[in-house]
Amino acid sequence: MLKRTQDDKGHLPVRSIARRSGAPKSKADSGNGVAGPVDLSTLPQSLGYVLRRAQLAVFKNFKATFDDVDITPAQYSVLSIIESNPGLKQTQVSDALGIKRANFVSLLDTLEARGLAERAPAADRRSYALFLTPSGRKLMKSLHALNLEHETRIAASIGPEQRAELLALLAAIIGPLETSLGQSSPGDDEV
Amino acid sequence: MLKRTQDDKGHLPVRSIARRSGAPKSKADSGNGVAGPVDLSTLPQSLGYVLRRAQLAVFKNFKATFDDVDITPAQYSVLSIIESNPGLKQTQVSDALGIKRANFVSLLDTLEARGLAERAPAADRRSYALFLTPSGRKLMKSLHALNLEHETRIAASIGPEQRAELLALLAAIIGPLETSLGQSSPGDDEV
Numbered sequence: 029m030l031k032r033t034q035d036d037k038g039h040l041p042v043r044s045i046a047r048r049s050g051a052p053k054s055k056a057d058s059g060n061g062v063a064g065p066v067d068l069s070t071l072p073q074s075l076g077y078v079l080r081r082a083q084l085a086v087f088k089n090f091k092a093t094f095d096d097v098d099i100t101p102a103q104y105s106v107l108s109i110i111e112s113n114p115g116l117k118q119t120q121v122s123d124a125l126g127i128k129r130a131n132f133v134s135l136l137d138t139l140e141a142r143g144l145a146e147r148a149p150a151a152d153r154r155s156y157a158l159f160l161t162p163s164g165r166k167l168m169k170s171l172h173a174l175n176l177e178h179e180t181r182i183a184a185s186i187g188p189e190q191r192a193e194l195l196a197l198l199a200a201i202i203g204p205l206e207t208s209l210g211q212s213s214p215g216d217d218e219v
Numbered sequence: 220m221l222k223r224t225q226d227d228k229g230h231l232p233v234r235s236i237a238r239r240s241g242a243p244k245s246k247a248d249s250g251n252g253v254a255g256p257v258d259l260s261t262l263p264q265s266l267g268y269v270l271r272r273a274q275l276a277v278f279k280n281f282k283a284t285f286d287d288v289d290i291t292p293a294q295y296s297v298l299s300i301i302e303s304n305p306g307l308k309q310t311q312v313s314d315a316l317g318i319k320r321a322n323f324v325s326l327l328d329t330l331e332a333r334g335l336a337e338r339a340p341a342a343d344r345r346s347y348a349l350f351l352t353p354s355g356r357k358l359m360k361s362l363h364a365l366n367l368e369h370e371t372r373i374a375a376s377i378g379p380e381q382r383a384e385l386l387a388l389l390a391a392i393i394g395p396l397e398t399s400l401g402q403s404s405p406g407d408d409e410v
Contacts (some may be wrong), residue, residue, distance in 0.1 A: 037370050054248055065302050066311055066312075067300075067303040068300065069298055069299040070301060070363075071299060073386065074366065075277070075370055075373055075374055075382065075385065076277050076278075076369060076370065076372060077292070077296060078275075078386055078389045078393070079274050080274055080278070081389075081393055081397075082270060082274075082392060083274035085264070085392070085396035085400065086269075086392070087271070088400045088401070089396055090267055092400060101267060101268070101271060105262055105268060108261070108262060109259065109260060109262075112260040113258050115404060120257055121257075123257075124259060128312075131225065164270055170309040175265065175267075178267060179267065182267060182392055183266055184390050185392055185395045186388060186395065187302060189264065193384065194389070194392075195263075195264065195266060195269055195389065197377060197384065197385040197388070198270060198272075198273040198385070199245060199263075199269065200376050200377050200381075201270070201273060201277070201373055201377060201385075202272055202273050202276050203376065204376045205276035205277065205279070205372075205373060209276065209279045209280055210279070
C-alpha cells in the first residue's frame, strides 16, 4: 500500500496535535503487530477533525464547570438570549440560535419545569413570548460567572490577542458555510 | 434588569458573528413585543459557543460532501488510522482517536459489514488486529479526495496562513484541556 504523505493531499505542514493533545501512545506490546506511536495520518492537519476534537474538549470542560447547576450549553444560550431580549417570541429565539423548533420546545419545557423561564401569550395570541422568572434572573448571575470561568479556562493556554484571533477565524469560516448550507444548530445534539 | 455589557464579563470586543453567520434577523412583527435584531448577548464572544457553531457548520459540510459514500467523520478517521497502521489492535485505534471502546466496536461492526475493514486475530490471540479489505483500500482514494474537497471548502474564506494559524490555536487549547479532563471522543456522538 502506498503510504500517503501529508503533502500529497494538499494539507499544510502544521505541527501535530497528537503528542500535545495527550493522545495515548500505543504501548509496545509483544502481542500486536504494530508497536510504537500510532500514525494519525493526516487527521491532525484536518481542520474538521481538529475542530471536532476541540469542541468536544471544550464541551467536557463546560459540563464539568456547570455540573453543580445542571445546565447545558444550549440551555445557557437560550437563557442568555431571553435575558437580553425579554418578551421575545419562541421562534425568534430558536431562529437566532439556529435550534430546530421541535428541539427548542422540549428545551423550553425543561427550563419552564425548573422554574427558570416562562411563556406568556404574545400580543398576537398566536404564539408565546418568553421571559425569565425571578429565580431564572437570579440564576443567570451564577451562570455568567461560571461561563466566565469556563471561557477563561479554555483559553488559558493562549493570550487575549490569540483568543480574539481564534474567534475571528472561526467566525470567518462559519459565515460562508451557514449561508450556503443553512444554519447549523447548537441545540440539535444532546447538549 | 441590569443590562450586562460584554465588557463586564471580561470578554474581548471581537466583531459579532451574528450578522456574518447568516443568523436570521428577527422580523419586525406587530404581534410580538420585541422587533428588530435579536441581541445575542455575549454568545458571539464566547469561544465555546462559536466553536460549537463552527463545528456544526463543518459537520454539515462533511455530511453533504460524503453523502454519496455514506461515511461519517468518525468512520473516515478510523479508516484513515487503519490505512496508515495496518495490523493495529482495536484498542490502539480507539485510544488514538479517543473513541470509547463500546462505541468503537459498533463502528467497526458497521465497517466490517460493509466490507471495508476486517478483524484478524492478533498475535496474542486475546484481541483483534485491524486491516482494510481490498475494497476498503480502494474506497480510501475516493474518501481522501472527498476530504480534500471538504477541507478546501471549509477553509475557503481564509488563506493558507490563516488556516495554519487556526489549526495551531485549536491545538493549543486542546492540549491542556485533554490532559486535565481526559481525552474527548470524536466518536461519542452520532457522527
